[in-house]
Amino acid sequence: xxxxxxxxxxxxxxxxxxxxxxxxxxxxxxxxxxxxxxxxxxxxxxxxxxxxxxxxxxxxxxxxxxxxxxxxxxxxxxxxxxxxxxxxxxxxxxxxxxxxxxxxxxxxxxxxxxxxxxxxxxxxxxxxxxxxxxxxxxxxxxxxxxxxxxxxxxxxxxxxxxxxxxxxxxxxxxxxxxxxxxxxxxxxxxxxxxxxxxxxxxxxxxxxxxxxxxxxxxxxxxxxxxxxxxxxxxxxxxxxxxxxxxxxxxxxxxxxxxxxxxxxxxxxxxxxxxxxxxxxxxxxxxxxxxxxxxxxxxxxxxxxxxxxxxxxxxxxxxxxxxxxxxxxxxxxxxxxxxxxxxxxxxxxxxxxxxxxxxxxxxxxxxxxxxxxxxxxxxxxxxxxxxxxxxxxxxxxxxxxxxxxxxxxxxxxxxxxxxxxxxxxxxxxxxxxxxxxxxxxxxxxxxxxxxxxxxxxxxxxxx
Numbered sequence: 001x002x003x004x005x006x007x008x009x010x011x012x013x014x015x016x017x018x019x020x021x022x023x024x025x026x027x028x029x030x031x032x033x034x035x036x037x038x039x040x041x042x043x044x045x046x047x048x049x050x051x052x053x054x055x056x057x058x059x060x061x062x063x064x065x066x067x068x069x070x071x072x073x074x075x076x077x078x079x080x081x082x083x084x085x086x087x088x089x090x091x092x093x094x095x096x097x098x099x100x101x102x103x104x105x106x107x108x109x110x111x112x113x114x115x116x117x118x119x120x121x122x123x124x125x126x127x128x129x130x131x132x133x134x135x136x137x138x139x140x141x142x143x144x145x146x147x148x149x150x151x152x153x154x155x156x157x158x159x160x161x162x163x164x165x166x167x168x169x170x171x172x173x174x175x176x177x178x179x180x181x182x183x184x185x186x187x188x189x190x191x192x193x194x195x196x197x198x199x200x201x202x203x204x205x206x207x208x209x210x211x212x213x214x215x216x217x218x219x220x221x222x223x224x225x226x227x228x229x230x231x232x233x234x235x236x237x238x239x240x241x242x243x244x245x246x247x248x249x250x251x252x253x254x255x256x257x258x259x260x261x262x263x264x265x266x267x268x269x270x271x272x273x274x275x276x277x278x279x280x281x282x283x284x285x286x287x288x289x290x291x292x293x294x295x296x297x298x299x300x301x302x303x304x305x306x307x308x309x310x311x312x313x314x315x316x317x318x319x320x321x322x323x324x325x326x327x328x329x330x331x332x333x334x335x336x337x338x339x340x341x342x343x344x345x346x347x348x349x350x351x352x353x354x355x356x357x358x359x360x361x362x363x364x365x366x367x368x369x370x371x372x373x374x375x376x377x378x379x380x381x382x383x384x385x386x387x388x389x390x391x392x393x394x395x396x397x398x399x400x401x402x403x404x405x406x407x408x409x410x411x412x413x414x415x416x417x418x419x420x421x422x423x424x425x426x427x428x429x430x431x432x433x434x435x436x437x438x439x440x441x442x443x444x445x446x447x448x449x450x451x452x453x454x455x456x457x458x459x460x461x462x
Contacts, residue, residue, distance in 0.1 A: 001015075001016055001018075001058055001060075001108065002015075002341075003016040003054070003055070003058065003344075003345045004016065004345060004346060005221075005250055005252060005347055005348070006252070006296065006347050006349055007181040007231060007250050008054075008155065008251040008252065008253050009154065009155050009237075009248075009250075009251045009253075009396075013347055013439065014250065016250065016346055017046075018060065018219070018220050019218065019219070019249065021061060022060055022061060023060060023061045023062075023063070024055050024060045024061070024063070024211055024220050024221065025061045025063050025215040025216070025219035025220045025221070026048070026051075026052065026055075026062060026063070026064045026065070026215075026220060026221040026222075026223065027064075027065045027066075027067075027207070027210075027214075027215060027219060027221070027222050027223070027248070028044065028045070028064065028066045028067075028109070028223045028224060029044070029067065029207060029220075029222075029223070029224035029228055029232070029233075030045070030066040030067045030068050030069070030097075030112065030127045031068055031069065031094070031097040032069040032072050032074065032075070033068060033069065033070055033075065033090045033091075033093040033094040033096075033097060034072065034074040034078055034089075034093065035078065035093055036093060036096050036273050036274070036275065037093075037096055037097045037100045037272065037273070037274050038264060038272050038273050038274050039257050039264070039274065039277065039286070039290060039301065040257040040263070040264035040265070041097070041100075041407065042097075042100050042101065042104060042106075042274060042290070043178045043180065043223045043254060043257055044223070044224060044254050045066065045101055045104075045106050046104060046287060046290050046291050046391075047223075047254045047291065047295040047348075048064070048066075048223045048252075048254075049105075049106045049351065049391060049392065050105055050291050050295075050389070050390055051221075051252075051348055052064055052107065053107070053225070053389050053390070053391060054170070054344050054348065054389060055387075056337075058158075061259050062110075063110050063184075063214075063215065064109045064110050064111075064138035065109060065110060065111055065113065065210065065211065065214045066109040066112055067112070067113055067114070067207060067210050068094055068097075068112055068113070068114045068115070068208070069114065069115050069203070069206065070090040070091075070094060070114045070116050071090070071116050071190065071200055071201065072086075072116050072203065075089060075090050076189060076190075086190060087190075094114075096263065096274075096275075098153055100274040100275075100441050101277055103274065103283040104274075104283050104284075104286060104287045104290075105283060105284060105287050105318070105391040105392070105397070106391075107391075110214075110267040111214055111434075113210045113213070113214065115206040115210070116203060116306025117246070118191045118206065118209050118210050118213060119194075119201065120269065121209040121210065121212075121213045122181075122182075122196070122201050122205050124207060124209075125208060125209050125212075125239070125243055125314060126142055126181050126182060126194075126196075126205070128240060128243045128244070129181070129239060129243050130142075132243065133145075134148045134149060134239070134242040134243070134245070135181055136174065137196040138172025138173070138174075138415060139171070139172045139184060140185070140196060140197035140198075140199055141170065141176070141178065141180060141182060141183060141184045141196075141199070142171075142180070142181040142196055143172070143173055143174050143178040143180055143181060143240065144178055144179050144180075144181055144235070144239050144242070145174065145175065145178055145230075145375060146163070146175065146177040146179070147160070147175060147177065148242070149238050149241070149242045149404060150239050151238070151241060151377075153234065154236070154237070155229065155230075155233055155234045155237050155251060156229045156230035156233070156234045157232075157265065158204070158230055158234065159292075160177065163168055163177050163231075163387060165177070165178075165179045165231055166214050166231065167179060167180055169205075169217050174277055176388070177200055177395070179202070179204060179231065179235050181201075181204075181205045181239070182194065182196060182199050182200075182201060182202060182205070183199050183200050183201070183202060184196075184197055184199045185197065185198040185200070188315045190246065203232065204232055204235035204236055204239065205239065207232070208236050208239050208240045208243075208245075211236075211240075211247070211248075212240070212245055212247070217244075217245040217246055217247070218245065218246030218247060218249065219247070219249070220248075220250060221249070221250045221251075221252060222236075222247070222248035222251050222252070223251075223252040223253070223254070223345065223420070224252075224253060224254075225253065225254055225255075225256065226253045226254065226255050226256060227256065227263065227274065228253070229253055233251065233253075237251075252295075253296070254295040254296065255295070255296050255297055255298040256288075256298050256299075257298070257299045257300070257301055258298050258299065258300050258301065259272075259300070259301050261300070264301070272301060274286075277306075281306065281310050283408055284308075284313070284392050284394075285310045285313050285314075287309075287391055287392055288309055288312070288313040288390075289305075289309040289313075290350065291305055291308070291350055291390055291391070291392070292312075292350060292354055293350070293351060294347075294348075294349060294350060294408040295350070296347075297349055302390075312323070312358070313392065314393065315358070315361060316357060316358070316361050316383060316387060316392075317394040319361045319364050319365055319380065319383065320370075320380050320383060320394045320395060321381075321385065322365075322368055322372070322379070322449075323364065323368065323376050323377055323411050324380075324381035325374050325457070326368070326373070326376075326393065327376065327377050329395065330377050330381045330384060330395075331381055331384070332381060332384035332385045332388050332396075333378075333381040333384070333385040334385070335385065336382070336385050336386050336389065337356055337360070337386070339352075339356045339377070339384060340353050340356040340357070340386050343355075343356065343391070350390065350455050351381060353386065353390070354390075357383055357386045357387060357448035359387070360379050360382050360383050361379070361383060363375075363379050364376050364378075364379030364380055366382065367379060384396075394417045398405045411446075415441065415446055415457050418426050418437055418440070418441060419437075419448070419457065420456050421433075422434045422435055422437040422438060422448075422455065425437065437439070
């Protein structure tokens with residue numbers, strides 16, 4: 001493979017070489033289902049969905065695990081605040097995340113395990129850590145002993161003496177640096193039986209247990225948001241290596257979506273819910289906005305930036321639809337231009353890849369205007385291949401949309417009939433009728449373009 005990825009662990013771009021030729025194993029930290037998803041939450045899922053598509057295009061069988069954290073302090077607190085069972089609160093918001101991923105075109109993961117379903121694997125991991133002298137039990141809690149593991153801090157660059165786990169005070173800890181693997185049961189909270197007493201898992205433990213349960217003791221890629229580097233991923237790596245597992249060979253981290261320079265978060269109140277945004281733009285347009293910037297670059301959200309991105313996507317869509325309406329549905333090309341591949345192989349460089357897409361759109365529109373059907377169709381096939389790998393192929397979106405596609409077919413039949421009437425009126429030099437028909441279509445949201453090859457239509461920008 002020619003793919004190179006910026007590995008957070010080495011802080012260098014490395015040639016990607018999977019453990020097994022033709023197969024890639026990938027674990028992505030998914031949602032903590034404490035509330036409704038916003039664009040900051042789903043950006044990670046979209047970025048790794050694009051990586052998965054690119055790896056598959058290169059001929060790999062990709063096994064992708066994306067977890068659900070369905071037990072957590074915040075879930076318990078918010079459920080209690082709303083007077084609802086914790087499991088119902090978690091399930092409700094898990095469905096909201098699933099709907100958001102689907103609306104934005106994410107392929108389903110190979111498996112989506114929940115933390116609550118893997119307590120057995122977590123217990124086994126704790127037992128291995130205790131046997132090796134890297135963990136200890138105290139009053140029903142179990143902690144990882146950070147100073148027993150000399151490599152601690154290697155992933156995040158933290159110095160051990162500067163570490164703050166952010167867990168609050170715990171009387172059973174031998175050292176404030178230590179982090180919790182297992183939390184002793186508290187009255188009214190859910191719990192599971194273990195050799196150290198009833199309780200529930202610590203946050204970091206679950207991902208190590210689930211990743212190795214499905215991908216083995218060593219796997220190719222671990223992905224997640226930049227905010228997870230410390231303490232979550234640092235602690236995952238420490239406990240996994242301390243238990244004797246090779247764990248992730250490449251670590252990838254996507255940047256945040258920010259507003260006013262601050263990371264989008266519920267605590268700051270600066271969230272943009274997916275459901276609200278999908279009332280304003282289509283899922284494919286929101287996806288285009290979120291996958292267009294490089295995954296390691298922060299996105300500073302603004303309405304103007306979203307609108308500009310939507311307009312850019314609609315230019316791609318309009319070109320492909322012009323070709324479809326004039327010359328039939330263009331099939332996606334079997335391969336992509338070398339410039340597109342080079343951009344994607346350079347640490348998943350989506351900005352450069354999209355530049356190639358837009359160049360192809362410009363060339364295709366020029367060919368259309370010149371009446372060169374073959375060149376226009378070639379460009380459209382190329383555009384479909386490239387946008388398909390980014391998950392934004394206009395025709396694939398239309399074909400996958402079920403009822404929406406049926407609605408467009410019905411609309412197409414009606415509009416084509418009106419265009420036939422308009423063509424007859426123009427041939428009879430009845431320009432008043434031709435103009436009236438065009439204005440009626442425009443009022444209904446359909447833009448008509450007259451060209452040397454006849455009239456074509458598209459849905460106008462909102």
